[in-house]
Every structure is written in C-alpha cells, then in structure tokens.
Amino acid sequence: MNLALDAMGGDIAPKNPIGGLKLALESLPLVKKFYLTGPKDVIEAELDRQQVGQRERVEIVHSTQVVEMSDSGLDAVRRKKNSSISMAVDLVKQGECQAVVSAGHTGASVAAGTLMLGRLDGVDFPGIASPMPNEHGVCYILDAGANPDATPGHLVQYAIMGSTYAQYVHGKASPVVGLMNVGEEDSKGNALAKETFPLLKLAPVNFKGNVEGHDIFETELDVIVCDGFTGNVILKSCEATAKAMFKWLKHELEATFIRKMGALMAQQAFRTVKRKGSYESYGGSPLLGVRGVVIIGHGSSSPTAIMNALRVGMEAVTHEVNPHIQNAITSHVFAHV
Amino acid sequence: MNLALDAMGGDIAPKNPIGGLKLALESLPLVKKFYLTGPKDVIEAELDRQQVGQRERVEIVHSTQVVEMSDSGLDAVRRKKNSSISMAVDLVKQGECQAVVSAGHTGASVAAGTLMLGRLDGVDFPGIASPMPNEHGVCYILDAGANPDATPGHLVQYAIMGSTYAQYVHGKASPVVGLMNVGEEDSKGNALAKETFPLLKLAPVNFKGNVEGHDIFETELDVIVCDGFTGNVILKSCEATAKAMFKWLKHELEATFIRKMGALMAQQAFRTVKRKGSYESYGGSPLLGVRGVVIIGHGSSSPTAIMNALRVGMEAVTHEVNPHIQNAITSHVFAHV
Numbered sequence: 203m204n205l206a207l208d209a210m211g212g213d214i215a216p217k218n219p220i221g222g223l224k225l226a227l228e229s230l231p232l233v234k235k236f237y238l239t240g241p242k243d244v245i246e247a248e249l250d251r252q253q254v255g256q257r258e259r260v261e262i263v264h265s266t267q268v269v270e271m272s273d274s275g276l277d278a279v280r281r282k283k284n285s286s287i288s289m290a291v292d293l294v295k296q297g298e299c300q301a302v303v304s305a306g307h308t309g310a311s312v313a314a315g316t317l318m319l320g321r322l323d324g325v326d327f328p329g330i331a332s333p334m335p336n337e338h339g340v341c342y343i344l345d346a347g348a349n350p351d352a353t354p355g356h357l358v359q360y361a362i363m364g365s366t367y368a369q370y371v372h373g374k375a376s377p378v379v380g381l382m383n384v385g386e387e388d389s390k391g392n393a394l395a396k397e398t399f400p401l402l403k404l405a406p407v408n409f410k411g412n413v414e415g416h417d418i419f420e421t422e423l424d425v426i427v428c429d430g431f432t433g434n435v436i437l438k439s440c441e442a443t444a445k446a447m448f449k450w451l452k453h454e455l456e457a458t459f460i461r462k463m464g465a466l467m468a469q470q471a472f473r474t475v476k477r478k479g480s481y482e483s484y485g486g487s488p489l490l491g492v493r494g495v496v497i498i499g500h501g502s503s504s505p506t507a508i509m510n511a512l513r514v515g516m517e518a519v520t521h522e523v524n525p526h527i528q529n530a531i532t533s534h535v536f537a538h539v
Numbered sequence: 540m541n542l543a544l545d546a547m548g549g550d551i552a553p554k555n556p557i558g559g560l561k562l563a564l565e566s567l568p569l570v571k572k573f574y575l576t577g578p579k580d581v582i583e584a585e586l587d588r589q590q591v592g593q594r595e596r597v598e599i600v601h602s603t604q605v606v607e608m609s610d611s612g613l614d615a616v617r618r619k620k621n622s623s624i625s626m627a628v629d630l631v632k633q634g635e636c637q638a639v640v641s642a643g644h645t646g647a648s649v650a651a652g653t654l655m656l657g658r659l660d661g662v663d664f665p666g667i668a669s670p671m672p673n674e675h676g677v678c679y680i681l682d683a684g685a686n687p688d689a690t691p692g693h694l695v696q697y698a699i700m701g702s703t704y705a706q707y708v709h710g711k712a713s714p715v716v717g718l719m720n721v722g723e724e725d726s727k728g729n730a731l732a733k734e735t736f737p738l739l740k741l742a743p744v745n746f747k748g749n750v751e752g753h754d755i756f757e758t759e760l761d762v763i764v765c766d767g768f769t770g771n772v773i774l775k776s777c778e779a780t781a782k783a784m785f786k787w788l789k790h791e792l793e794a795t796f797i798r799k800m801g802a803l804m805a806q807q808a809f810r811t812v813k814r815k816g817s818y819e820s821y822g823g824s825p826l827l828g829v830r831g832v833v834i835i836g837h838g839s840s841s842p843t844a845i846m847n848a849l850r851v852g853m854e855a856v857t858h859e860v861n862p863h864i865q866n867a868i869t870s871h872v873f874a875h876v
Contacts, residue, residue, distance in 0.1 A: 391768065415776040417779075
C-alpha cells in the first residue's frame with residue numbers, strides 16, 4: 203500500500219506534514235511508500251532539516267500551485283490542477299496511492315475528492331465524518347462541513363455511511379446513530395430535522411432518535427448526523443469551549459503561589475484530559491462517499507495528528523470501507539426501487 | 540414595578556423558583572411585588588418551608604395546569620390557558636406585572652409571549668438572546684431556539700434587536716454584531732448565511748462579518764446572530780463540553796493522592812472558572828421582539844439563576860428596552876419603504 207500526503211497542507215506546512223511522515227515511517231511499516239506533493243526543493247530541504255530517514259520509502263511529486271484560504275474549494279480544484287492537494291488526490295485516482303491525507307483547505311479537499319475521484323453509486327453528496335472523543339470511545343459528527351445545505355436524503359446516506367464505517371473500522375456490531383436536534387422529543391427541530399426523523403426510522407441503521415449537545419460526550423453513540431453547517435459549528439464550538447476553559451483555568455491557577463504549587467502536583471491530570479480531548483490522537487476525518495480514501499486533517503495538525511491521519515487512511519483501506527459502504531448504499535437504494 | 544414568576548417552571552420547581560424569590564426579595568428592593576403562579580397550596584407550603592419573609596410583597600395567582608415537556612409550545616398555550624406559564628404571561632398582558640420569568644418549557648414561554656403579548660411592530664419572529672461569558676464580558680447568541688427555521692430577514696431583525704439590547708442594558712456605544720458561520724471569508728456558509736451577509740452589511744448595526752466558534756469566547760462581540768436551531772445547538776454543545784471537561788478533570792484529579800492534594804490547593808481556581816462559565820450569574824435570556832418583557836431561564840436554574848433572571852427582567856424594564864427596540868425596528872423598516 204502507498205499513501206499520498208499533501209506536504210503543503212495545514213497551518214504549519216511543510217514542517218508538520220513532514221514531521222508526521224517521519225513518525226509514520228516508523229509506526230506504519232505496512233505502508234510501502236509515502237508520496238509527498240509540493241515544491242520539490244522545499245520538501246527536500248525540510249526532509250533534510252528534520253533528518254528523515256528511510257528515504258527510499260519517500261517519493262516527491264513536484265507541484266507548485268498553492269490553494270489560498272480565500273479560494274473557493276471548487277475554484278481551487280478547477281483552476282489549480284497543479285496544487286499539492288489536487289496532485290495528491292490525483293495519485294489516488296491514478297491508482298498510485300490507496301489513500302490521501304491533507305490538512306489544508308477543507309473545501310478544496312472535498313472538491314478534489316468529489317470531482318476528481320467521483321462519488322460512490324447512489325451517494326448524492328459526500329460527507330466528512332469527524333471523530334469526537336466521548337466517555338464510551340469515539341462518536342463521529344457527520345457531516346462536519348462538506349455539505350452545508352444538506353437534504354433529508356443526504357442525512358440518511360450519512361447515517362448509512364457512518365454506520366458502515368464504525369462497523370468495519372471500529373468493529374461495532376450495531377453502531378448507534380443519532381440525529382442532532384434541539385430536543386429529544388420526536389417532533390422537535392427545524393424543517394430538515396423533522397423531515398429526516400421518519401426517514402431515519404425506516405433506514406437500515408440502528409437509529410436511536412434525536413440527540414442533543416450532552417449526548418456527544420455522555421451517550422453511547424457512534425454517529426451523529428446533521429447538515430455540514432451545523433456539524434462544523436458544533437466542532438468549532440466544542441473546541442473553542444475546551445480551549446477557553448483551559449485558558450481561564452491556567453489564568454486562575456497562576457494567580458497565587460499555593461494554586462501554582464497545586465497545579466504542579468496535579469499537572470498530569472490536566473495533560474491527560476487535554477490529550478483525551480484533542481483531535482491529535484484521532485488524526486483525521488474521512489470524507490465518506492467518494493471513490494477513494496480521502497482523509498481531512500485539522501488545519502493546525504501537529505506531526506502526531508498527521509501520523510494518525512495517515513494511520514486512519516491506512517485503516518480505511520485495510521478494512522475495505524469503501525466496498526462495504528458501496529454495498530450498504532446499493533442495498534438501501536435497491537430496497538427503495 | 541411588579542414581576543411575575545412561574546413558580547412551577549424548571550426541573551426543580553417550586554423549590555428553586557421560590558429559592559430565587561427569597562434571594563430577590565432581598566436584592567431587588569425596587570420591585571414592589573412578586574407574583575407567583577402555580578397551585579396555591581403547593582406554593583404556600585414551599586414559602587413556609589423556606590421561611591420566606593416579606594410575605595406582603597408576594598402574591599400568589601392560583602393555576603393548576605402543567606405544561607409537559609412533550610407538549611408542543613403552541614399546544615401548551617392554546618389548550619392550557621390555566622398553566623403557570625400562561626398565567627404568568629397574562630399578568631404582563633393585563634399590566635399587573637412589567638416582566639415575567641419562567642425556567643419552564645422554552646417553547647411554551649416563546650409561544651405564550653408571542654401569542655398572548657403579540658409582536659412589536661415590524662418584528663416577524665421573536666428571538667431568544669442567550670448570554671455567553673467571554674473574555675470581554677458577555678456575548679449574546681440570538682436566536683437561541685425560538686425560531687429554528689429563521690430567514691435572512693429574521694436574522695437582520697435579531698441583529699437590530701440584540702444590538703439595541705446591548706446598547707441600553709450594557710451601555711455599549713456601538714455593539715458589535717457577528718454572523719455565525721463556518722469560515723471568516725465573506726462567501727462562506729449555507730444558503731441562509733450567504734443571503735444574510737449582504738443584508739447585515741446594509742443594516743443599521745456595527746456588523747463585524749462572519750464569526751466562528753472561537754470568536755464566541757475570544758472576540759469582542761456583543762451579539763452573534765444565527766437561526767434558532769444553530770443557536771440552540773451551540774449553547775448545548777458549549778455547555779456539554781465544559782461539563783465533560785470538568786467531569787474528566789475531576790476523575791483524573793482523584794486518581795492519585797498527590798493530584799488530590801494539588802487539586803485541593805488549587806480548588807478556588809476551579810470554582811472561579813466554573814462560576815465564570817455558568818449561566819447562573821447571567822440568570823436568563825430575554826425573548827426579544829414581543830410586547831412585554833419575557834425572560835427565559837435555563838431548565839436547571841438554581842435559586843441564584845432565578846434571582847438573576849428576575850434582575851434581568853427588571854433591568855429590561857428600567858432601561859426601556861422594548862421602546863428602544865421598537866424605535867430601532869421602525870426606523871429600519873421606514874428606511875426600506
């Protein structure tokens with residue numbers, strides 16, 4: 203298996219992608235080669251600077267164009283065919299690599315995955331499955347930002363795809379699916395949630411019903427479906443809250459000498475919780491519904507996060523997520539013809 | 540000034556509403572009388588149990604019906620005219636009280652406020668302004684759940700109403716308004732956000748542009764507008780994250796003796812942050828856009844939260860929020876005729 207990595211993707215690139223590659227070279231021995239996309243000289247300089255070994259397992263695919271945050275995802279893919287993200291996705295399209303990781307422009311990754319690889323049969327719109335740590339393991343928010351104006355039909359497809367992913371990657375016999383809503387009662391919600399609820403009751407998934415914010419962390423759920431606007435806002439709000447709490451706590455803990463001493467004695471507890479709440483250990487979010495494995499990393503991905511994103515990509519390939527998703531979607535479509 | 544309080548509203552009623560009343564009798568001397576709605580015998584027993592003094596400032600308005608969480612807000616108001624929430628809102632309608640507080644069924648409070656009091660001229664849909672603590676003070680999420688399928692026009696009205704509220708209640712000369720979105724660039728968002736953006740640029744508010752999760756806590760913002768579905772999901776996700784972080788931290792801090800000692804030495808820091816992040820000190824969320832002052836409390840409101848909700852109600856009256864909102868909305872409507 204070969205993996206493609208957008209060496210220029212993310213807020214701290216190419217430093218962090220190359221740092222992630224360095225870790226992955228050690229931890230993912232099953233991967234034959236890692237293909238890096240980006241300007242050859244920049245990547246080589248960074249490989250040297252970080253003293254990356256096993257260079258025979260590293261291929262550089264030269265690309266020069268850069269996707270700016272102000273570019274629309276669609277424009278980026280149509281106009282910048284030589285960008286590091288487009289080139290990386292192209293490696294999957296050509297069969298050179300089996301999965302691609304980018305921590306760059308999310309919209310460009312979604313557009314490149316969708317337009318260049320195409321959608322699986324019966325999938326109307328791909329969705330990003332973003333892992334959130336919870337008390338029982340991990341819960342995927344799907345969609346986390348690919349499809350801001352999702353329809354009820356899209357959410358049903360997300361439920362099926364997310365459920366299949368949790369089943370094959372996490373070994374869940376009957377993954378539990380919830381519908382993000384503003385109340386637990388069946389009749390609650392906006393028009394989208396109200397229309398989606400009865401469809402999910404009929405869908406071939408273990409549908410638990412409506413869920414709310416606290417269920418993300420407390421309830422044994424594998425997938426929470428919602429439109430990409432809501433999902434993206436949830437992810438960012440949760441991340442912002444955790445960050446604000448730690449910042450305020452740090453400020454208070456530094457206020458007196460006694461508190462500082464106490465914080466020092468308890469510092470391992472803070473580290474454990476920070477790590478538990480960090481996206482770093484989950485690595486990346488699979489873009490489900492495209493003909494290939496595309497893993498989207500957080501913009502501020504650390505080397506560890508990139509390494510884990512590469513691992514997530516590898517797992518999606520080894521667990522044959524896409525063939526299973528195709529089966530599940532096809533069965534559902536046939537059942538309704 | 541007289542205030543109405545739904546004595547049966549909230550998860551722990553009538554205990555917490557009566558506890559809040561007891562605090563308010565001390566801290567709000569400008570309020571002449573507090574009207575409590577609910578079953579007379581139940582309220583009197585609780586007043587006795589909590590040894591509430593100044594009984595000459597307390598009036599009980601007997602009501603027997605109970606709004607269940609499974610009732611729709613609309614049905615609750617239409618069919619249960621004798622519920623504690625309907626009776627409390629009716630006291631404002633009759634001019635007996637100038638503001639009403641309920642920590643009960645939010646949908647019923649919104650429906651009672653809207654249907655029984657009516658909307659201000661030019662307001663299409665009332666919105667709940669929910670205060671969130673941030674580094675610069677407080678930021679209102681508007682709408683936080685009254686209007687799950689809001690239109691761009693509604694969001695413009697929310698911007699004007701929230702801005703007016705921040706101006707007169709918090710003394711902000713030029714309150715800053717943001718539009719909740721999935722990215723900072725002007726072109727981002729779902730259909731609602733994209734259509735609202737240009738309208739807010741033309742609206743008579745200090746519009747900062749698109750904002751994201753982290754802006755809730757870090758940026759000097761007075762109002763963030765969004766549809767009620769998104770707003771409600773944000774509030775609950777932030778609350779759930781904070782709760783999960785503290786729970787996980789507590790678990791880790793109890794894991795070893797040294798950590799326990801450290802936590803003990805630093806406990807005042809935890810308390811300060813918990814209090815800063817708690818809705819308790821903000822009390823309640825005004826329902827903006829109705830002909831009267833309606834304050835909606837959190838379902839799990841403590842006595843302190845109820846007391847602060849009563850204070851928020853009193854402030855909306857003394858700062859003449861509604862006449863100012865009516866002026867602002869009317870000027871905006873006239874400017875566009």
